[in-house]
Amino acid sequence: MFIIDAHLDLSMNAMEWNRDLRLPLHEIRKREEGMDDKPDRSKGTVALPELRKGNTGLVVATQIARHVGFGNPLPGWHSAEQAWAQTQAQLYWYKAMEEAGEMVQVKNKTDLEQHLILWEEETPDESKPIGYILSLEGADSLVTLDHLHRAHAYGLRAVGPAHYGPGRYANGTDASGRLNDMGKALLKEMEQLNIILDVTHLCDDAFWDAMEMFNGTIWASHNNCRSLVNHNRQFSDEMIKALIEKKAVIGGALDAWMMVPGWERGISDPKQMNCNLEKLIDHMDHICQLAGNARHIGIGSDLDGAFGKEQCPYDLETIADLQNIPAMLLARGYSESDCENIMHKNWLRLLNDAWK
Numbered sequence: 001m002f003i004i005d006a007h008l009d010l011s012m013n014a015m016e017w018n019r020d021l022r023l024p025l026h027e028i029r030k031r032e033e034g035m036d037d038k039p040d041r042s043k044g045t046v047a048l049p050e051l052r053k054g055n056t057g058l059v060v061a062t063q064i065a066r067h068v069g070f071g072n073p074l075p076g077w078h079s080a081e082q083a084w085a086q087t088q089a090q091l092y093w094y095k096a097m098e099e100a101g102e103m104v105q106v107k108n109k110t111d112l113e114q115h116l117i118l119w120e121e122e123t124p125d126e127s128k129p130i131g132y133i134l135s136l137e138g139a140d141s142l143v144t145l146d147h148l149h150r151a152h153a154y155g156l157r158a159v160g161p162a163h164y165g166p167g168r169y170a171n172g173t174d175a176s177g178r179l180n181d182m183g184k185a186l187l188k189e190m191e192q193l194n195i196i197l198d199v200t201h202l203c204d205d206a207f208w209d210a211m212e213m214f215n216g217t218i219w220a221s222h223n224n225c226r227s228l229v230n231h232n233r234q235f236s237d238e239m240i241k242a243l244i245e246k247k248a249v250i251g252g253a254l255d256a257w258m259m260v261p262g263w264e265r266g267i268s269d270p271k272q273m274n275c276n277l278e279k280l281i282d283h284m285d286h287i288c289q290l291a292g293n294a295r296h297i298g299i300g301s302d303l304d305g306a307f308g309k310e311q312c313p314y315d316l317e318t319i320a321d322l323q324n325i326p327a328m329l330l331a332r333g334y335s336e337s338d339c340e341n342i343m344h345k346n347w348l349r350l351l352n353d354a355w356k
Contacts (some may be wrong), residue, residue: 004302004347006251007221011090017286040308054320057119059130063087067140083141104129107155107356139164157351160198172201179209191216217354222253222300224283251300270314294338
């Protein structure tokens with residue numbers, strides 16, 4: 001079944017983890033044996049050949065660069081200008097992959113229709129480029145609103161105003177606080193440019209501000225449910241209901257600490273914690289019960305988002321294993337039509353509505 005994944009940090013893996021994602025995954029893992037600078041060395045789950053193997057032909061691909069003020073212990077850049085420069089390096093990796101025939105940017109409805117036709121053809125998937133919709137995870141790198149316009153011109157189509165901690169436009173995970181004036185101006189400009197608002201990572205205060213003021217298209221690229229794993233990174237039932245009212249789609253995330261309660265980073269083991277793909281179905285099903293249908297969920301895996309096999313479901317070896325999800329949904333009583341909606345049609349409906 002064709003899959004759309006609404007959140008992959010491909011350029012971060014290429015530029016900061018120094019992974020050549022054109023290679024088969026086993027070669028990337030082999031090259032990283034003995035490296036210990038990142039906790040997920042030799043445990044990556046994503047590469048372009050694995051996306052093709054799993055029939056994931058369209059992804060929402062991120063740019064990400066956090067600005068950190070003095071005293072902020074999070075990793076990041078010490079100025080917005082440095083963060084902007086980092087996102088431009090990431091952009092040019094995507095452009096290099098386009099030149100190599102590995103990827104193709106999808107910026108509008110015509111691009112989307114043409115890309116879907118390509119993937120419906122019977123030619124082998126190994127020769128097809130992965131389509132990508134460009135998204136910015138955390139808006140810190142937008143030095144000014146003029147930079148938002150520049151980014152829209154090169155194809156930026158979704159923005160999440162916040163990431164972790166305090167941000168220039170909005171506060172995110174593990175922080176609190178209402179949208180500041182810059183954040184409000186950002187959302188107004190995004191609405192004018194028809195840029196999708198990704199509410200992932202917004203702290204609760206900023207989330208509710210965004211729900212009140214933003215009238216454009218909204219999605220949550222990679223989020224799970226607070227009622228199942230109690231953390232401010234997750235959505236409460238009230239937040240989920242608000243997103244349903246806004247006709248949003250929520251992509252299920254495969255970071256283990258978001259899937260099962262009690263996870264200790266760097267200590268817990270997926271097998272011992274019984275963290276498997278069924279746990280993702282639990283989160284998806286909870287949203288469906290609140291919605292009364294299966295039209296508001298999708299895949300937003302966040303695989304290799306600074307974690308690998310050490311912190312994802314034990315029954316997932318690579319991203320190609322997302323193809324196991326439809327059978328799990330069918331076993332829970334979901335229909336074939338529901339499975340198609342969840343794996344790609346919900347995202348397509350949202351994009352077609354946004355890009356009229």
